Amino acid sequence: MSRQTYAMRALGRGSSSNQVSRFERLDRTEEDDGWDAGEPLPPLRTEVSIEVPRSIITYNKSPDLPFDRSINVYRGCEHGCVYCFARPSHAYLGMSPGLDFETRLIARPDAPQVLQRELVARRYKVAPIAMGTNTDPYQPIEREHGITRACLQVLSDADHPVAIVTKGTLIERDIDILSDMARRGLVRVGISVTTLDARLSRLMEPRVPAPKRRIAMIRRLAQAGIPVRVMASPMIPALTDPELEAILAAGKDAGARSASWIMLRLPREVSPLVQEWLAQNYPDRAARIMARLREMHGGAEYDAAWGRRMRGTGPYAEMVAQRFNVAVKRLGLQTAGTPMRCDLFRPPVLPGAQMSLF
Template sequence: MSTAQNHRVEADATDPLGSALPVNMTGRGRAAHSNKAGRFEAESRELMDDGWGTIDELPPIKTEVQTEAARHVITKNTSPDLPFDRSINPYRGCEHGCIYCFARPTHAYMGLSPGLDFESRLFAKPNAAQVLERELGAPSYQPKPIAIGTNTDPYQPIERTQKIMRGILEVLNKTGHPVTIVTKSALVMRDIDILAEMAERNLAKVAISVTTLDRKIARSLEPRASTPTRRLQAIKALSDAGIPTAVLAAPIIPGLTDHELEGILEICKEHGATEASYILLRLPREVSELFKEWLLREAPGSYRRVLSLLRSMRGGKDYDAQWTQRFKGKGPYADQLAKRFQLACKSKGLSSRSLKLSCDHFIKPTCGGVQLSLL
């Protein structure tokens, strides 16, 4: 095999809608089956089958974790699309390996591939809690809800041993700082003790992302995330503990999972969800090609329909990054999805408005090198 990457190329793979696509075969248990160099690299490699046996003879790709000494952990944004202005990402890359993940292109900034590298070569920030406490103690800091899980999942499998997210929650709980969490992992139930204590002061809420209730599709689409059943169990456990819990139907994949929208909302409501939201499939940069490869491999019969419907909501393109439109799309089909969502929320008693958390309990920390007041 060429280099140390375990895949081979099948020649003459063609996008039925007109463009040529390389289809790469690789290790088992991963959503991406290619590992092209990032867009910032000066050189690229084309993999080829050298004839030495089949892919099944190769060992599976192992997850590698590197530590990263964070200097800052709170990231600010000014996007009009987002209901928050600050967030924390305990990890770079995500072992869940969701093929549609819009965060995949960020791995290119690390000189790595948005493909297999994104889900197998991860970066952890073990000092995140300490840095967070220092930043919260800055004289100029003013509290507003911090969003976690907006880029990569804070409860991905390596969190079991790293426990970075739990350390962050301990700091937020101690300082009375509000937090919103998005995850597709049942591991969030581990931290119910902290989250329940924060929820009593209206400091925390959790959104569980549910893409599909079909176990087979979920296994291929998001191979190392919790099963749909386990996510429903997490919703119930969080809700039973008094933690405000929402369902995020995301991403909605037209022509593949969009028919499940009402069913997802209904069963999540039955398990205790009180809020709901949805996001249309987003295919920025390298994600477009990776998702097309997945469709050709896993759902070839739906390929034309999925991309045709998606492009009808994206101005004829795979993706349109315009603010106010990138999450929901535009056009007749997008309008129909929005109406279906609103009707389903109304009929099932789910709020489509986000609960406002309290900032009144914040106590600025005075340790960890924070400059004390002279007054």
């Protein structure tokens, strides 16, 4: 298959290639064999397989993160953001972090039941659970599978705090649960707005709601009494970082209470995918963008060290950080998330178990 034919198949996807997993012994290359005769192949369709998880809460000890546990009910993400730092996780499944990540998805429909079992365990100690830390809980397949909503209901019934990060408008479907949890101080939501430029958004995050629609999401959630944070993430040097102040202002005007930002991260397979995308879409700026990123990571394309991986170091990173600090102060936005209550937690009652008398 020629590169041209393969690219035509990938229309509407963030990645235009499907490099092999780093764990594979053999590589593959695309060559024009002369057989396609310029005829387009059918577009790549989304495939969803089912996984039965033994556990659903993942714990971390990273000082860079404001939480120590998270839930991801889907593997892979149909949103197809070319810059997604979670793409390398697909390599552990024997699939490509490229197109496989956004077309070969895995759903975990038993997650709500597994979550119940983990919350009821004697050794469990309550603390806010994060959703959307790896893949988006409100990506398009949630409409059919409803796993995120079911997990939210488990957490709500147990009075358990949860922090959600998403770009998906499907979160509006769950305003009934979220607004009720907000009244009890049990939820906060972060909406990621990478750019306000609809064309740029469509190029780098092809199946994500348009920027204006995400700002409308912030407004609707805020009007329902749900604490919302506008996330200017990731900031891409010389491409989206000039919009930082405008993104924060739009979020504030829509009702966001707090704000955050993260610089573009290029771990493992993400770097060649982003560089390929830059060469195709912004060849005039590709070298400049990569030079800035290397400047912030000591000459490397990425530095995974704690304290540096999220924002980088050096003059350019410091300048963006200062711009953010000035903007949030001027706009009256908070940088810390809205506190959530942990004292209300009640372990769920499993089906068939005896309920407590007290």
